[in-house]
Amino acid sequence: MDYDALAAELRKLRENVAGVTDTVLAASDGIPILTDVAKNVEPAHISALAAADLGIARQAAEVIGLGKLNQTVVFGSNGYMAVYAVSRTALMVVLGDNGLNLGRLLHESRPAIERIGSIMAPTAPSTE
Amino acid sequence: MRVAGNAGGLFHLRDGAVIAVDSAGSPGVEVLLLGSVRVSAEDWNAALVESVETGSLQAALIARGHLGPDEIQAVALAAMQDGAFAVAAGDVERCVVEDDTEEPLLPSAEGVAPEVLLADTADRLDAIASLPVPLSPYRDRVVAARGAEPSSAERREIIAHATGRRSARDVAFAIGRSLHSVTVEVSRMLDEGLLEIAPPATAFSFSHWGLPSLRPRTETGQTSGKELHWTTTPWPPNCGSFEKTSPE
Numbered sequence: 001m002d003y004d005a006l007a008a009e010l011r012k013l014r015e016n017v018a019g020v021t022d023t024v025l026a027a028s029d030g031i032p033i034l035t036d037v038a039k040n041v042e043p044a045h046i047s048a049l050a051a052a053d054l055g056i057a058r059q060a061a062e063v064i065g066l067g068k069l070n071q072t073v074v075f076g077s078n079g080y081m082a083v084y085a086v087s088r089t090a091l092m093v094v095l096g097d098n099g100l101n102l103g104r105l106l107h108e109s110r111p112a113i114e115r116i117g118s119i120m121a122p123t124a125p126s127t128e
Numbered sequence: 129m130r131v132a133g134n135a136g137g138l139f140h141l142r143d144g145a146v147i148a149v150d151s152a153g154s155p156g157v158e159v160l161l162l163g164s165v166r167v168s169a170e171d172w173n174a175a176l177v178e179s180v181e182t183g184s185l186q187a188a189l190i191a192r193g194h195l196g197p198d199e200i201q202a203v204a205l206a207a208m209q210d211g212a213f214a215v216a217a218g219d220v221e222r223c224v225v226e227d228d229t230e231e232p233l234l235p236s237a238e239g240v241a242p243e244v245l246l247a248d249t250a251d252r253l254d255a256i257a258s259l260p261v262p263l264s265p266y267r268d269r270v271v272a273a274r275g276a277e278p279s280s281a282e283r284r285e286i287i288a289h290a291t292g293r294r295s296a297r298d299v300a301f302a303i304g305r306s307l308h309s310v311t312v313e314v315s316r317m318l319d320e321g322l323l324e325i326a327p328p329a330t331a332f333s334f335s336h337w338g339l340p341s342l343r344p345r346t347e348t349g350q351t352s353g354k355e356l357h358w359t360t361t362p363w364p365p366n367c368g369s370f371e372k373t374s375p376e
Contacts, residue, residue: 007334014332018135018152018218018266018297034336038293043335077169098159099301101152104136 005119006034009112017108019100021079024093025086025116026050033090041095050083050093058085071106084109087117130224135266135297137215140232145239148204148232149211153218153266153297154307157207157234163304164203166194185233204234210306212245213252214297217265217307252308260319265296265311269331276322283322286313290323292330 010023014036022037030051035043057072074081080096082105092113094105129139135153139146150156161167167175167189175188182188186200240248256263271292278284289302300310317323 003334003336007332010334011332015267016134019301021293021298032337034334036332036334038291097298097301099152099155099297101136104132104134104152 001033002119003034006116007036009116009119010034010036013094013108013112017096017101017105019096019098020094020105021097022046022093022095024050026091026093028054028085028089028091037095046081046093046095050081050091053081054083054085054091057083071109073102082109084113086113087120090117090120092116130226130229131215131220132222132224133215133218133220135214135218136220137211138229139212139215140229140235141242142235142239144241146208146212146242146245147235147237147239149208149215150232151211151214153214154207154210155301155304156211157203159301159304160203160207160306161195166199200234201237204236205240206306207234208236208240209245209248209252210308212249214265214307216249216253217256217311256308256311256315259312259315261315263296263311263315263318265300265307267295269293269295269326270299270314270318270323271326271330273321273324278317278322282313283317286310286317287322290314292326293333 006025010025014020014023022035022041024035024037024043024046025033026043026047027033028051030048032043032047037043037046053072053074054069058069061067061069069085072083077098079098080094080100080102082094082096082102084092084094086092092109094109096105129141131137131139135151137149137151137153140148140150155163158172162169162172171189171192171194175185175192178188178191179185186197189195189200190197256265269292270290272287272290276287278287285303286299289299294302296311296314297307299314300307303310314323318325
């Protein structure tokens with residue numbers, strides 16, 4: 001897997017969206033792939049929580065008929081955790097402080113996820 | 129008027145005057161008031177709930193007895209000026225005038241004429257440009273220098289939050305003070321050797337767990353039943369060795 005290309009994407013996201021504090025790419029079963037986090041953030045925990053969070057959000061979107069899931073966001077008084085599906089097999093977590101502009105994050109995330117998905121794709125051919 | 133960009137922002141206008149500026153680049157009234165310790169999070173939340181019915185957060189805050197109208201207006205004005213500075217100090221992609229936007233939380237009662245706000249913002253940008261160490265409040269991430277002994281509580285607070293991953297903007301949010309004042313202080317501290325610009329390896333700490341691919345490990349014969357193992361990483365993954373990868 002081209003970790004440098006993935007790192008460049010995560011770096012760009014943190015540089016281009018004020019308020020993004022940490023980013024994590026993980027497999028959709030919650031195993032971390034690449035992380036850029038502060039010392040007080042445990043990537044394994046965040047990845048596992050995000051995988052569960054994304055699963056529930058996907059299920060909710062499907063059951064309620066909301067269409068394709070774009071993002072699921074946890075709002076706290078001190079910040080945010082946004083989770084995106086990268087493909088069927090991976091996810092991206094973005095942590096932000098309370099100044100984060102969620103609209104801007106979604107706007108910047110979409111093309112980033114497309115690129116991250118294609119960076120991951122060559123080494124992850126469909127097996128089904 | 130919405131300014132798209134990083135940090136970008138939203139200028140609220142009424143009768144030709146700017147009454148509030150919200151930006152992702154500068155702490156808003158909530159962060160400033162909570163950071164000043166004059167208002168507790170409980171009081172703030174209670175006032176917010178109350179204001180949904182009455183329509184005035186200022187009245188709800190005054191009713192709780194901790195702040196007077198003058199103090200609230202001073203914070204509203206400071207947040208507006210800092211918001212305009214935050215928008216101007218960042219990248220501006222485009223501006224769109226929107227007719228129907230949400231009311232600001234705590235508007236300035238009288239507002240400020242756009243040309244006055246513009247001149248004030250230009251002064252603040254000039255002040256940043258003429259600092260001993262010119263500093264981008266968004267791009268430059270700062271870290272405490274070895275053996276730094278800050279002289280004031282304010283500087284100690286900045287040092288404590290200068291992890292190397294945070295920019296002046298991030299520190300301003302973390303300590304609940306205005307972007308402009310924190311940027312000026314950080315620049316002075318860089319000049320005095322208390323802080324340093326963090327190298328890329330500190331500002332971005334990428335780690336990967338050696339995941340070879342997302343392909344299921346069916347070929348290894350270790351799978352059981354219908355389970356799919358997406359990784360060869362030992363669990364928990366942070367117990368195994370991991371490599372650092374360059375942020376570039």
